[in-house]
Amino acid sequence: MSSREDILQNxxxxxRTRYERPDLTSLEEEALTYADPVGQFCKIMVQMGGKAVVLxxxxxxxxxxxxxxxxxxxxxxxxxxxxxxxxxxxxxCATFHPDEVxxxxxxxxxxxxxxxxxxxxxxxGAVWLQQDVEQRAIYFISEALVILLDRKNLVNNxxxxxxxxxxxxxxxxxxxxxxxxxxxxxxxxxxxxHGPRSVTVILL
Numbered sequence: 001m002s003s004r005e006d007i008l009q010n011x012x013x014x015x016r017t018r019y020e021r022p023d024l025t026s027l028e029e030e031a032l033t034y035a036d037p038v039g040q041f042c043k044i045m046v047q048m049g050g051k052a053v054v055l056x057x058x059x060x061x062x063x064x065x066x067x068x069x070x071x072x073x074x075x076x077x078x079x080x081x082x083x084x085x086x087x088x089x090x091x092x093c094a095t096f097h098p099d100e101v102x103x104x105x106x107x108x109x110x111x112x113x114x115x116x117x118x119x120x121x122x123x124x125g126a127v128w129l130q131q132d133v134e135q136r137a138i139y140f141i142s143e144a145l146v147i148l149l150d151r152k153n154l155v156n157n158x159x160x161x162x163x164x165x166x167x168x169x170x171x172x173x174x175x176x177x178x179x180x181x182x183x184x185x186x187x188x189x190x191x192x193x194h195g196p197r198s199v200t201v202i203l204l
Contacts, residue, residue, distance in 0.1 A: 031157040034122050038203060041154055044125040048178030049191060050199040052125075054151070057085050061148075061202070062093040065114065068200055069144055072111035078132050079116055082148055084204050097133075104137035113142035117149035117201065118173075119164055123157045126177040127201060131170040139174065144198040147176075151203040 034040040042052040055064060061084060077094030091114060101107060115138070119128040127147050129139055139145070155161050167173045180195030191197055 031159045032123050033156040037122050037154040038151055040122040041120055048125040050178035052201045054203045061089045065093050065146055069112050074110050075112045076110050076138055077114040098135045098138040099133050104135050107137050107141045110142040112144045113138045114146045117147040119161050120149050120154045121161050122154055124177055126175040128165050129174050129176055130168045131172040140195040142196055145196040147201045149201050149203055
């Protein structure tokens with residue numbers, strides 16, 4: 001049993017008063033929705049300090065990534081191939097797979113990581129990243145992150161997103177909304193303090 005499960009079991013054993021889960025139906029009915037999910041997501045990503053790019057039918061994914069990050073040399077990719085419309089594109093710009101390293105510390109110095117996004121949330125630009133590899137440090141240790149997301153998987157709000165999240169084989173996932181940000185020190189906004197300095201979502 002993991003330490004997480006130990007903690008949860010202790011909480012359950014020591015909870016004397018139990019309450020029924022609240023009915024969130026009314027809140028869900030009042031939640032924000034958007035007529036143009038793609039446009040809203042792209043707009044909010046900019047506000048979050050990131051970027052969203054809509055991949056055209058004839059666009060070459062590798063060329064788009066290279067144009068976005070021309071100076072990236074050490075490029076990790078979780079994905080080998082990506083369905084884009086009616087065709088499948090191979091990820092050829094990557095130089096290695098994250099699980100080729102034994103120690104997550106060896107991922108330090110990764111210029112760019114290409115990862116799979118499962119759900120995109122239009123109200124806040126958050127993308128659900130379900131752990132697909134053993135070395136989950138790749139989501140946070142790389143200087144820049146490219147998240148590939150099928151535009152069909154855009155949802156309006158967090159109510160809709162939570163109904164669809166899955167932690168998969170590794171039992172871990174995280175919402176990421178733009179690059180790492182902190183304003184704890186003198187209320188000055190700093191990008192990249194705890195994770196990627198740059199995040200771009202490519203909508204497939």
